[in-house]
Amino acid sequence: MTIDLILYASLPKFVPGSVAGIPITVQAPDQTTVGVVLSQAGIPDDMRLILLVNGLSATRDQELRENDRLAVFPTIAGG
Amino acid sequence: MEKMLRINMGADGGPKASSIPVGEYSGLAGRALTSALVSKEVPPLCHPLGAENKLVISPGMLSGSLAANSGRLSVGCKSPLTGGIKESNAGGMASQTLARLGYAAIVIEGKPSGDDLYTIFINKDGVNINVDNSLKGLGNYALVEKLKQQYSEKACYISIGPVGEMKLASASIACTDMECRPTRHAGRGGTGAVMGSKNVKAIILDDTGMGMRKPKDPDKFKEANKRWVDGLKKHPVTGEGLAAYGTNVLTNILNEAGGYPTHNFMWGRFENHTKISGETQAALETERGGNPTHGCHRGCVMRCSGIYMDKYGQYLTKQPEYETVWAHGGNCGIDDLDTIAMLDRLDDDYGIDTIEMGATIGVAMEAGLAKFGDGAAAINFVNQVGKGTDMGRILGSGAAVTGKVFGVERVPVVKGQSMPAYDPRAVHGIGVTYATSPMGADHTAGYAVGSNILGIGGKTDPLSPEGQIELSRNLQIATAAVDSTGMCLFIAFAVLDQPETFQALIDMINAFYGFNLTADDVAELGKSVLRNERAFNAAAGFTSAHDRLPGFFTRDALPPHNVKFKVTDAELDQVFNF
Ligand code: SF4
Numbered sequence: 010m011t012i013d014l015i016l017y018a019s020l021p022k023f024v025p026g027s028v029a030g031i032p033i034t035v036q037a038p039d040q041t042t043v044g045v046v047l048s049q050a051g052i053p054d055d056m057r058l059i060l061l062v063n064g065l066s067a068t069r070d071q072e073l074r075e076n077d078r079l080a081v082f083p084t085i086a087g088g
Numbered sequence: 089m090e091k092m093l094r095i096n097m098g099a100d101g102g103p104k105a106s107s108i109p110v111g112e113y114s115g116l117a118g119r120a121l122t123s124a125l126v127s128k129e130v131p132p133l134c135h136p137l138g139a140e141n142k143l144v145i146s147p148g149m150l151s152g153s154l155a156a157n158s159g160r161l162s163v164g165c166k167s168p169l170t171g172g173i174k175e176s177n178a179g180g181m182a183s184q185t186l187a188r189l190g191y192a193a194i195v196i197e198g199k200p201s202g203d204d205l206y207t208i209f210i211n212k213d214g215v216n217i218n219v220d221n222s223l224k225g226l227g228n229y230a231l232v233e234k235l236k237q238q239y240s241e242k243a244c245y246i247s248i249g250p251v252g253e254m255k256l257a258s259a260s261i262a263c264t265d266m267e268c269r270p271t272r273h274a275g276r277g278g279t280g281a282v283m284g285s286k287n288v289k290a291i292i293l294d295d296t297g298m299g300m301r302k303p304k305d306p307d308k309f310k311e312a313n314k315r316w317v318d319g320l321k322k323h324p325v326t327g328e329g330l331a332a333y334g335t336n337v338l339t340n341i342l343n344e345a346g347g348y349p350t351h352n353f354m355w356g357r358f359e360n361h362t363k364i365s366g367e368t369q370a371a372l373e374t375e376r377g378g379n380p381t382h383g384c385h386r387g388c389v390m391r392c393s394g395i396y397m398d399k400y401g402q403y404l405t406k407q408p409e410y411e412t413v414w415a416h417g418g419n420c421g422i423d424d425l426d427t428i429a430m431l432d433r434l435d436d437d438y439g440i441d442t443i444e445m446g447a448t449i450g451v452a453m454e455a456g457l458a459k460f461g462d463g464a465a466a467i468n469f470v471n472q473v474g475k476g477t478d479m480g481r482i483l484g485s486g487a488a489v490t491g492k493v494f495g496v497e498r499v500p501v502v503k504g505q506s507m508p509a510y511d512p513r514a515v516h517g518i519g520v521t522y523a524t525s526p527m528g529a530d531h532t533a534g535y536a537v538g539s540n541i542l543g544i545g546g547k548t549d550p551l552s553p554e555g556q557i558e559l560s561r562n563l564q565i566a567t568a569a570v571d572s573t574g575m576c577l578f579i580a581f582a583v584l585d586q587p588e589t590f591q592a593l594i595d596m597i598n599a600f601y602g603f604n605l606t607a608d609d610v611a612e613l614g615k616s617v618l619r620n621e622r623a624f625n626a627a628a629g630f631t632s633a634h635d636r637l638p639g640f641f642t643r644d645a646l647p648p649h650n651v652k653f654k655v656t657d658a659e660l661d662q663v664f665n666f
Contacts, residue, residue, distance in 0.1 A: 087335025
């Protein structure tokens with residue numbers, strides 16, 4: 010299946026050539042979890058992240074589906 | 089800070105200042121003091137621009153000390169925008185300077201009978217109040233330039249622009265930053281109009297010859313401050329995130345979460361969000377020789393601010409904050425950072441709240457006065473407000489008035505104050521705060537976005553009403569306390585996640601004052617502030633019917649999640665059940 014992975018803030022530094030906010034197309038076997046996609050992209054497993062799949066809060070063990078949009082942020086805040 | 093400066097602008101024979109002991113307000117500072125004084129001394133039914141209203145300017149409990157991030161200022165009054173009580177909070181150098189001068193507050197009362205415009209100069213030797221009509225109509229930038237020649241570059245300036253002089257309800261009060269630029273504003277609620285109604289154009293604070301405020305127990309204080317700074321530095325937000333991208337790092341995440349109000353709260357996502365995001369803004373600032381990492385006052389270790397240069401590499405404005413970038417950006421369909429930065433500069437110069445102005449332009453665009461996305465029209469609107477044309481005076485009166493004048497139903501306000509950059513349908517917790525805060529729609533009053541969207545201070549589902557009442561209640565109580573310490577609210581991100589950092593803050597206050605406060609006492613302080621504010625509003629005519637969001641939030645679904653605001657009225661009425 011195809012997943013759109015979108016990295017924000019400081020995260021593009023882990024994926025050479027990626028740019029904040031620009032989707033990276035990732036091919037993955039069916040039922041791949043968020044965590045597996047992140048590990049394969051080179052994002053440290055122990056990093057505290059904010060994960061959104063199609064705009065909804067997600068966890069690392071959530072299974073992804075075809076054409077899901079996985080947006081990943083480090084811990085950020087403002088206001 | 090055992091004295092208070094009372095200035096009666098309407099005294100016989102001209103304005104009169106008296107320095108008096110704080111008396112019954114002893115131990116209070118910041119929002120605790122402004123709200124206690126306003127609720128006790130201002131008649132709730134008075135006209136906000138009348139002689140009976142008082143403008144109270146108070147540094148926080150730890151302001152003027154070595155405590156990191158303790159330089160936030162509280163400005164209180166009856167609000168011309170909401171008709172209720174107001175505490176508007178500002179950064180810049182004013183809080184530290186005023187605290188070092190030894191004042192727990194400046195209280196500006198009464199009203200002069202003529203048209204003369206005044207400046208108030210305060211230093212270690214006392215107070216000088218002067219007529220200076222040459223300042224009439226000056227923008228904050230030109231005003232500070234002029235006053236700097238007369239006084240000192242090292243002084244700190246609290247001032248209003250022409251919009252405050254016109255007494256429009258969106259007028260802000262500017263405070264100068266470390267570079268002596270008028271970039272830090274008590275923005276919300278029209279405090280600038282109250283200062284204008286008292287004919288005060290500027291307050292000049294010069295703390296030359298005054299040292300840092302000294303703690304009762306210097307060793308304990310020093311040790312607690314070290315734990316405090318370590319705690320702020322080790323949290324990913326307060327230690328790194330805010331410094332790298334500023335608050336505008338939120339654009340992308342609110343957009344992803346479908347809670348970024350776009351085209352006057354029509355949609356929850358803005359197509360061109362990456363063009364105006366914090367990441368893009370920080371890169372542009374660096375590229376142009378500006379700076380994405382800058383503190384609004386000395387002693388800030390989080391440094392969420394920055395310096396924004398124009399395309400020729402010349403200083404244009406401080407780094408526009410997330411709320412400003414949203415208000416003038418996505419909310420108006422504008423995707424150009426230079427246009428947004430220019431609007432920020434104009435707002436600061438004319439002395440206008442950027443949130444109210446942006447929300448108002450969104451309403452004006454909805455009314456068809458300009459097309460969404462038309463940056464030149466937005467700049468023209470703000471210039472009209474600054475110049476005081478008839479149209480400008482309508483727009484400068486805020487989103488609610490503008491909506492009425494032009495027949496717009498979708499006006500995102502509570503108690504007459506416009507909502508900031510989070511749609512309550514997709515961020516339910518902040519909707520509860522908007523609805524119930526005594527301040528009107530105010531995100532800082534109980535920042536539920538942290539738990540709803542950012543996973544800070546627990547985790548709640550932003551699309552569900554579940555747990556939101558309790559979340560907003562606890563945050564509103566904590567915020568009222570933090571706003572009384574002089575601490576920048578962003579410390580909350582570390583404090584909510586790290587109990588030991590919260591303890592360091594309490595230890596610092598205790599060491600400074602010789603108190604024995606516990607966490608429960610701090611919560612009780614927050615509750616007492618809210619009780620004062622609610623009592624004032626009730627006496628001013630506010631009922632539970634005012635603790636509601638406009639009807640379209642419960643009626644119209646917000647894309648992309650197609651959600652409505654689902655917290656019931658009965659639940660909203662439970663927020664202040666303490
Ligand atoms: S974090 Fe930002 S708003 Fe807070 S004190 Fe520092 S610069 Fe000012």
